[in-house]
Amino acid sequence: MRKKVYDNKGIRSKGFRLLTFAPPALYMMIILMILFSFFADHYFAWSNLSVILRQAAPLMMLACGQTLIILMQGTDLSLGSIVSLTSVLWIWLLNLGFGMPVSILLVILAGALCGLLNGLIVGKGLLPVFIVTLGTQNIFKSAALLLCGSQTIYYRHDLFRMVAKEGLSGISYSVMISFLMVGITWFLLNQTSFGMKIRGIGGNPEALTLAGVSISRTTIMGFIYAGIMAAVGGMLLCCRIESGNPNSGNGLEFSAVAAVLLGGTSMREGRGGVGGTIFGVLMLQVLRSGLTQVGVSSIYQNAIIGIVILTAIILDEIIRRRGGEED
Template sequence: MSAPADATASRVPAGPMARFFRRLGEGRDNSLGLLAILIVLVVVLSFVSPYFLTATNLLNIGRGIAIVGIVAVGETIVIIAGGFDLSVGSVMAASGMIAGFLVTHGAPLPAAFAAALAVGALVGFINGAIISYARINPLIATLATLAIIRGLGYVISGGRELVISDEAFLTFGVGQVFGVPYIVILLVATFAVFAWLMPRTLFGRYAYAIGSSAKAAQRAGVPVSRWRIVYYVTCGLLSALAGLVFVARTGNAQPSAALGIELDVITAVILGGTSLTGGRGRLWGTFIGLLLLGVVNNGLILVGVPAFWQQVVKGTILLVAVLYDELRRNRVEEA
């Protein structure tokens, strides 16, 4: 009886909703599940707080996730390529300090921005070179550069912050066009550009190939070491860009900037479905994970949850995301 029943069931065409739940159950489309959770959360919070769905609050969420999101683009690419970068917060602080120092000493704004981006690219190059040629574990290598860059920032600045008064610099962080903040536009543009590049160019295809199997990619003729450096330089550049946004938003450059931002960045990336083992992930998944984090943070504030508990919630979300990634990886290996 069961065989005919199964055969009959298999002939029944699966509708969009059936395919949706089947893909979720098989762990093949994390972004769909996240999107469903995000929609439910938005609906719940709209009933909990009448302020939640106002334009002002939604733009606040956008501003709140912009800096983390720009860094998360670079981190996603590095992790897809089988790497990891813990130095992103230190690069943000160092780049912001460089730009702030130059601007406060009369340098043209474009020169200050270029110098800040150069710092990010240099740190990314160092990370990539150490990992590729010295064969040091990415976690250890970038943890070391995290400490070195952060420490140099304190040494050079003496632990003091720089107050920025340059109007053009500050406008970069707080300006708007048609009511939409510049930094939100920058966030969406950054995701859109790299989401387009990843599946369509060698930049993206090599990242997936290297992350899936660096040895196989090497045998296929991919210059693995050079491309790894490219991905770390990209992450460094985007971290430096986020550092400029941070300084422009806050109006000051400080060596302690972006402490702990790595937690939010990595949570958004892993939550979005990028595998810690490399070779799998999508930037739009990271974007949805970022939105989910932003909505959760905003919702906790609106309902009056203390800041300490917000950290507990974010840590729990990261743990659940990592456990889910491990479960999904085991399913793929068993299949």
């Protein structure tokens, strides 16, 4: 009569486990949408939903990059200022007379360089990620301010309007670009050896060492990718506001962290992926757009969004602990 032993999953509550099945962002998004639909007319109309998708595009890019970094158990706090820097840089380059394709290439290169800087200091210097990216956040922000002399700078081009407003069968190009990038990120994370290494760093770095995989090189590559995604996000944002604003990316990095965490990606064990992040981003955008639609003054929005994000992260942590996902 041998008893079942080594039940290391122990006692956990079933209800809480069910809650952890889908990313918390999904539930919150549905609840928020139902809530807003009471106050705003035609909330579920495609015209409204497509606006939400369009506005979410830049944050989506950041969150894709942030997903990689969080899978590696870090958080990149400099992504928002990379957005500011690259968007200002783009307009600046265009104003200097660079052609569109060349300037886009240069901006992406700039994003990659920002990522490289982060990656080198984290990967080779072995410093805590948050302090490194907090430092570079200020460096990039300062560079953006210097580039444009603290002013919003403008450039006229049809491409901006086209990317942000036009599209095929009701889906704007910016949404298409953002989903293409999400697709690429998904592919990278799930179908390539690079993705395996990223998950390995978060899950069990020992295994990487044993397999002879360089942790620092993978870290650097991850940060470069995040930098490139932030640059793409910066350009998408630029298209929407048709200008380069040195403060346009402020706070986006934390929205991205929140989106990733609420999307079910864990800061431990390399669990999760870009699929859940989509819902995280959409949830935040539903909230932001919804507050405006319902008529909440923009003065109140930052505090409300901050509180919702913080509460959501806290709840997520509690649910996960109760559900016994992590000891």
